[in-house]
Amino acid sequence: MMKCDVVIIGAGPAGLTASIELALKGLQVVIVDENYRSGGRLLGQLYEDRRKKRVWAGKIIAKDLADKAKALSVKFLFDTSVWKIEDKKVFLSNEVVKVIEAKAILLATGAIEKALPIPGWQKVGVVTVGAAQTFTNLHNVKIGQNVIFVGIDPLSISVAIEMKHAGVNVKGLFLPPTTNLLNQKCNPKEVLESVASAAGMATNPIYRLGGKFVHGAYTKLLLHLLKYKQLKINGIPIYFRKAVTQINGRAEVQSVNVRSLKIDGEVTEVEKTLHVDTVCLSGGLLPLIDLSQLANCVIIDIPELGGFVPLHNEHLKTTVEGIYVAGNITGIEGAQVAMAQGKLAARSILREFNLSSENEISVAFNEIEKARILSPITFLPEIRKGRQIMRDKWEEYLKR
Amino acid sequence: MAKQKEIHFIFNGKEIKGIEGQPIAAALFNNGIRAIRQCEVTGEQRGVYCGIGHCFECRATVNGIPGIRTCLTLIEENMIVTSNLAGVQNDEV
Numbered sequence: 474m475m476k477c478d479v480v481i482i483g484a485g486p487a488g489l490t491a492s493i494e495l496a497l498k499g500l501q502v503v504i505v506d507e508n509y510r511s512g513g514r515l516l517g518q519l520y521e522d523r524r525k526k527r528v529w530a531g532k533i534i535a536k537d538l539a540d541k542a543k544a545l546s547v548k549f550l551f552d553t554s555v556w557k558i559e560d561k562k563v564f565l566s567n568e569v570v571k572v573i574e575a576k577a578i579l580l581a582t583g584a585i586e587k588a589l590p591i592p593g594w595q596k597v598g599v600v601t602v603g604a605a606q607t608f609t610n611l612h613n614v615k616i617g618q619n620v621i622f623v624g625i626d627p628l629s630i631s632v633a634i635e636m637k638h639a640g641v642n643v644k645g646l647f648l649p650p651t652t653n654l655l656n657q658k659c660n661p662k663e664v665l666e667s668v669a670s671a672a673g674m675a676t677n678p679i680y681r682l683g684g685k686f687v688h689g690a691y692t693k694l695l696l697h698l699l700k701y702k703q704l705k706i707n708g709i710p711i712y713f714r715k716a717v718t719q720i721n722g723r724a725e726v727q728s729v730n731v732r733s734l735k736i737d738g739e740v741t742e743v744e745k746t747l748h749v750d751t752v753c754l755s756g757g758l759l760p761l762i763d764l765s766q767l768a769n770c771v772i773i774d775i776p777e778l779g780g781f782v783p784l785h786n787e788h789l790k791t792t793v794e795g796i797y798v799a800g801n802i803t804g805i806e807g808a809q810v811a812m813a814q815g816k817l818a819a820r821s822i823l824r825e826f827n828l829s830s831e832n833e834i835s836v837a838f839n840e841i842e843k844a845r846i847l848s849p850i851t852f853l854p855e856i857r858k859g860r861q862i863m864r865d866k867w868e869e870y871l872k873r
Numbered sequence: 874m875a876k877q878k879e880i881h882f883i884f885n886g887k888e889i890k891g892i893e894g895q896p897i898a899a900a901l902f903n904n905g906i907r908a909i910r911q912c913e914v915t916g917e918q919r920g921v922y923c924g925i926g927h928c929f930e931c932r933a934t935v936n937g938i939p940g941i942r943t944c945l946t947l948i949e950e951n952m953i954v955t956s957n958l959a960g961v962q963n964d965e966v
Contacts, residue, residue, distance in 0.1 A: 507926050507945060508925070508926065508945055509896070509945060509946065509947050514925075552945070552946075585923075585925075585927050586923060595912075595917065595919070596917070596918075597907050597908045597918045597919060597920040598907060598920070599922065600921055600922055600923075600924065601922060601923050601924065603923065603924060603925060604921055604922065604923055604924025604925070604944075605924075607924045607925065608898075608899060608902060608921070608924060612895060612896070612899035612902075614899045614902040614903055615902070616902060616907075616921075724908060724917070724918045725907060725908065725918070725920075
């Protein structure tokens with residue numbers, strides 16, 4: 474059995490930043506990750522940053538963080554899954570290290586993509602928007618020649634632009650069909666408003682879309698116009714009034730069926746076929762909380778944060794002694810926020826070792842809001858409300 | 874920039890050229906191969922879906938070990954990757 478001071482699960486922006494902060498104070502840190510390398514979702518990120526007028530190149534940021542962590546003797550266990558957490562012991566799939574015992578555990582597991590089950594979604598050539606991003610920007614692979622996206626949100630718009638830059642023919646972004654399960658995502662008015670509300674914070678092209686076209690009372694008018702006129706971002710058509718209702722192909726994707734949507738999201742009868750070989754599904758992100766459940770953390774549902782999340786205080790401590798959280802496991806936000814949370818979680822852990830002050834914790838806490846303001850993409854428009862609900866729920870929990 | 878090292882491996886009997894540092898699935902994509910296995914129940918082909926190890930749709934047998942996620946596993950020289958894919962073409966299923 475391996476022993477250390479802190480085990481971090483997840484070598485993404487939150488985990489890496491936390492490891493550096495902890496190792497700087499002399500703690501022995503081990504990071505576990507399922508992937509063959511560190512960086513997590515940072516690796517695929519390549520955004521135009523409107524405010525700083527430069528590109529957010531996640532791969533380079535990930536490398537800098539990993540280099541710093543390695544220089545501070547942080548130990549990495551790659552290709553390794555965690556299958557149980559019990560009494561501050563972390564059980565691993567690793568052939569050599571099977572158990573690590575630590576004084577504190579940081580869960581920085583990130584998010585998973587929500588499924589977008591439309592008929593034919595199991596076919597070869599249908600991928601999630603996250604997979605599309607990773608293969609395009611990290612592996613420099615063209616995943617197809619003629620591509621469409623289903624789901625219109627800041628992430629799918631960004632990835633579509635990135636794929637077009639990489640030389641792929643991106644034929645457009647569409648909505649998924651309305652079902653009870655997916656109701657919110659498919660109402661043209663709500664989707665348009667949601668994209669617009671993210672726009673103020675978003676990368677340049679989305680900002681232009683939001684700024685130019687969408688102002689409260691005008692959304693309905695705009696949606697009427699969009700029936701006849703298409704909206705383009707960087708030359709890519711965005712179809713707020715069309716849904717992909719089926720994906721066709723005998724083995725691999727060969728075409729999709731597209732139907733017009735009424736303003737309330739009702740699917741019309743007229744169907745057209747569009748020839749494509751690749752479909753990228755964007756159903757949004759969910760906090761990846763399975764390990765916090767295994768560890769018996771109290772879990773609560775806060776839709777404003779993206780769904781079920783482990784209950785935690787504002788310094789990222791969960792209801793289980795010694796277990797902390799940082800990054801998307803606490804709610805869906807960008808990498809900058811995850812990094813700031815990693816630092817705060819580390820300082821909270823350091824407090825247990827008497828290695829950080831209240832002031833250092835409060836400085837790190839304040840940096841999270843600064844990171845939020847600077848983030849090029851806002852995933853959830855009511856994220857601040859969600860964070861406030863979490864603070865209230867923690868207070869209730871303490872009084873129980 | 875230094876020239877990237879070429880890596881050769883075998884996928885279902887066929888020699889595939891990849892670049893050092895690529896996961897198996899990325900090397901297959903670059904060689905025009907997207908179907909990695911077939912569904913044990915329906916016989917339909919399957920390939921990369923999530924790309925981060927959650928869905929296990931891209932699994933294959935690597936050097937004799939089954940259930941390996943090709944999106945998370947780097948290629949190595951002379952690696953043998955096999956799957957239950959019976960060489961079905963797009964219009965034959």
